[in-house]
């Protein structure tokens with residue numbers, strides 16, 4: 001890695017050596033010193049020198065006038081807020097206030113011992129990482145679609161649909177799809193895919209500090225269809241370790257790495273589901289073909305409206321649509337207030353395929369039910385994402 005991580009703005013060549021020594025070769029990236037041609041470290045000169053280079057930390061001093069050091073800190077804070085600024089100078093009683101006002105992150109004495117140098121730089125690097133994440137979300141094109149599957153009732157076929165959708169998409173784009181089991185109490189994505197996870201979403205939030213995508217990827221379980229799964233916890237109690245905010249962070253981090261993130265949820269609207277919905281591009285609403293399910297879904301749609309969850313592109317799937325219960329699709333559409341995108345029929349092939357761990361789109365692709373699921377898959381591979389969403393994402397961050 002040759003990314004510039006630390007820029008030392010100081011005329012003192014010896015200081016570079018001190019910092020290198022404090023890191024003992026453990027700095028992941030580059031460190032450079034810039035002396036501004038014998039002491040002339042002015043804000044314009046430093047900003048000009050930085051150009052397109054993106055150091056995480058700029059350390060100002062030692063060997064600079066305090067006023068010009070603070071002036072430089074102020075300009076960096078204004079023009080390059082993603083950079084975290086350290087001031088290397090002797091501390092005086094009034095310095096801290098001045099430094100904080102200038103946007104300095106930390107003040108370090110020029111003669112600090114190695115351990116203090118190292119920890120001050122480490123803290124500044126961590127802050128920069130957080131700031132960069134906040135200030136510069138990856139562009140929309142670089143983010144995958146987050147598709148959350150929702151239904152007011154248990155047993156309506158959410159897991160069946162999520163796993164079929166995920167496997168169907170993975171067949172079209174191998175390795176680019178991940179399914180997340182957000183049913184933190186009784187999630188059964190791993191059973192439906194018949195995989196034995198070694199890690200779960202709980203492990204993703206156990207590690208302290210900011211979420212690290214590389215670690216997150218090691219917690220995924222592969223399925224034979226080239227799909228990845230972030231499985232649910234082993235017990236409902238374990239699931240309590242995951243907060244709604246963490247669930248959202250996990251899903252967002254995965255969207256930075258995968259083209260599609262499918263989120264299977266538990267029944268109803270929970271805090272976790274709402275949190276993940278905030279960052280979802282698509283919402284698949286589903287219900288079974290009976291009056292109670294349909295009415296509940298209508299209430300759920302109303303509740304989502306009231307909560308302002310209207311920006312996601314909606315897809316409406318009715319499951320067991322061929323049930324002879326005196327309802328027809330038109331009644332359902334009128335009650336729910338949404339057109340039905342896909343009607344999935346009842347089929348013995350569904351539970352059979354679940355027992356095999358190979359959703360019907362894969363195990364029995366010619367069956368009517370598999371073709372219906374595939375129609376839903378095609379809605380995602382064919383349609384471009386709705387433009388309005390980028391506004392939601394940007395506004396929501």
Ligand SMILES: Nc1ncnc2c1ncn2[C@@H]1O[C@H](COP(=O)(O)OP(=O)(O)O)[C@@H](O)[C@H]1O
Pocket residue numbers: 151153154155156157158159160161319320344345346347348350351354369
């Ligand atoms: N279209 C269908 N035909 C037959 N069985 C189905 C169908 N959809 C779902 N099922 C069965 O219904 C049960 C509940 O489905 P599941 O996907 O686990 O619901 P949820 O996740 O909403 O609780 C499962 O045993 C599943 O195999």
Ligand SMILES: [Mg+2]
Pocket residue numbers: 158159160183187188265
């Ligand atoms: Mg389920």
